[in-house]
Amino acid sequence: MVPLQLLALLLDRHLSVALPFFFHKLLCRILGIRITVHGRRHKRGAVLYIANHSSWADIPVLSAVIPGSFVAKSEIEGWPIFGFLAKLQRTVFVQREKRSRTAESRDVLVDRLRGGDNLILFPEGTSSDGNRVLPFKSALFGAAEIEVARRDGAMGPVVVQPVTVTYTKLQGMPMGRDYRAFFTWFGDMELAPHLLHALGFGPITAEVEFHAPLTVGEAGSRKALARHCETVIRAGHARQIQGHFS
Numbered sequence: 001m002v003p004l005q006l007l008a009l010l011l012d013r014h015l016s017v018a019l020p021f022f023f024h025k026l027l028c029r030i031l032g033i034r035i036t037v038h039g040r041r042h043k044r045g046a047v048l049y050i051a052n053h054s055s056w057a058d059i060p061v062l063s064a065v066i067p068g069s070f071v072a073k074s075e076i077e078g079w080p081i082f083g084f085l086a087k088l089q090r091t092v093f094v095q096r097e098k099r100s101r102t103a104e105s106r107d108v109l110v111d112r113l114r115g116g117d118n119l120i121l122f123p124e125g126t127s128s129d130g131n132r133v134l135p136f137k138s139a140l141f142g143a144a145e146i147e148v149a150r151r152d153g154a155m156g157p158v159v160v161q162p163v164t165v166t167y168t169k170l171q172g173m174p175m176g177r178d179y180r181a182f183f184t185w186f187g188d189m190e191l192a193p194h195l196l197h198a199l200g201f202g203p204i205t206a207e208v209e210f211h212a213p214l215t216v217g218e219a220g221s222r223k224a225l226a227r228h229c230e231t232v233i234r235a236g237h238a239r240q241i242q243g244h245f246s
Contacts, residue, residue: 001019001023002088004019005019005020005023005088006088009088009090016090017067017068017117017118018067020063020067020088020089021063021064021066021067023063024059024060024061024063024064025064027060027064028060028061028064031057031060031199032199032202032203032204033057033060033061033203033204033205033206034169034203034204034205034206035061035064035065035205035206035208036205036206036207036208037065037208037209037210038207038208038209038210039209039210039211040210041065041066041161041210042159042161042210042213044150044159045116045148045149045150045156045159046112046113046114046115046116046117046118046119046148046158046159047068047118047119047158047159047160047161047213048109048113048118048119048121048143048144048158048159048160048161049062049066049068049118049119049120049121049160049161049162049163050121050123050136050141050160050161050162050163050229050233051120051121051122051162051163051164051165051233052122052124052128052133052134052164052165052233052234052237053122053124053126053127053128053165054127054128054130054165054167055127055130055167057167057204057206058122058127058165061165061206061208062120062163062165062208063089065208066118066120066163067118068117068118068119068120069089069090069091069092069112069117069118069119069120070086070089070091070092070119070120070121070122071091071092071094071109071119071120071121071122071140072086072091072092072093072094072122073093073094073095073125074093074094074095076091076093077091077093090117092105092108092109092112092119094108094109094140102139102140105140106139106140106142106143109121109140109143110143110146113143113144113146113148113158114146114148114149116148116149119143120163121140123136123137123138123140123141123226123229123230124136124137125137130166130167130180130181131177131180131181131241132237133230133233133234133237135230136226136227136229136230137226138222138223138225138226138227141160141216141222141223141225141226141229142222143158144157144158144160144215144216144222144225145158145216145222146158157215157216157217158215158216159213159214159215160213160214160215160216160225160229161210161211161212161213162210162211162212162228162229162232162233162236163208163209163210163211163233164207164208164209164211164232164233164236164237164240165206165207165208166206166207166236166237166240166241167180167204167205167206167207168205168206168207168240168241168243169204169205170201170202170203170204170205171201171202171203171204172203172205174243175204179201207240209236209239209240211232211233211236212232214228
């Protein structure tokens with residue numbers, strides 16, 4: 001599908017969004033990842049989705065339920081294969097480690113949202129072990145402090161929707177803390193060996209929960225919005241691990 005996506009990037013923006021959406025649905029089936037969705041995805045206009053991050057599997061899982069692009073650290077752009085695939089999905093690469101570049105990165109996000117793109121942001125800044133949610137960084141939430149065109153043509157504030165992703169089952173049985181670490185990717189793990197090892201365990205279940213959307217104005221400020229998303233996602237993660245869903 002690479003040639004088709006390259007052509008779509010040149011000629012048809014809507015197709016360039018739809019193809020990765022279809023591809024990742026198919027990829028999850030091939031990898032044996034069953035996705036269970038809770039709640040509803042906001043679909044009116046460009047949305048900034050905020051999600052927790054623990055695994056390489058977050059990319060195909062979220063891409064299979066959200067037609068959009070990711071916000072990723074700049075190092076990924078230079079990775080063999082995966083960097084190229086990220087570019088095909090129009091990933092926004094940001095330099096999180098340099099505060100001086102935060103405003104520039106935020107402006108790129110603003111341009112993409114104004115252009116009607118859905119963006120998926122991992123505000124933890126890194127991946128976790130899957131058994132917890134790390135503290136959120138609020139800097140890039142400033143991209144939500146703008147107005148964008150809605151589907152009816154009217155202007156309105158950027159909608160932000162928190163999303164929780166948790167890996168809960170292995171071969172249909174509860175996964176537990178010990179096994180979850182085999183499917184999460186964090187620290188200095190090498191991706192390729194970890195990926196092959198994880199796939200050897202068999203089918204897994206990913207729970208995706210869409211929480212109530214809101215805006216910066218409703219939250220009160222950029223930092224308040226980040227705190228709200230962190231609280232909601234952390235609570236959702238705890239429910240998913242325990243097998244309770246809202």
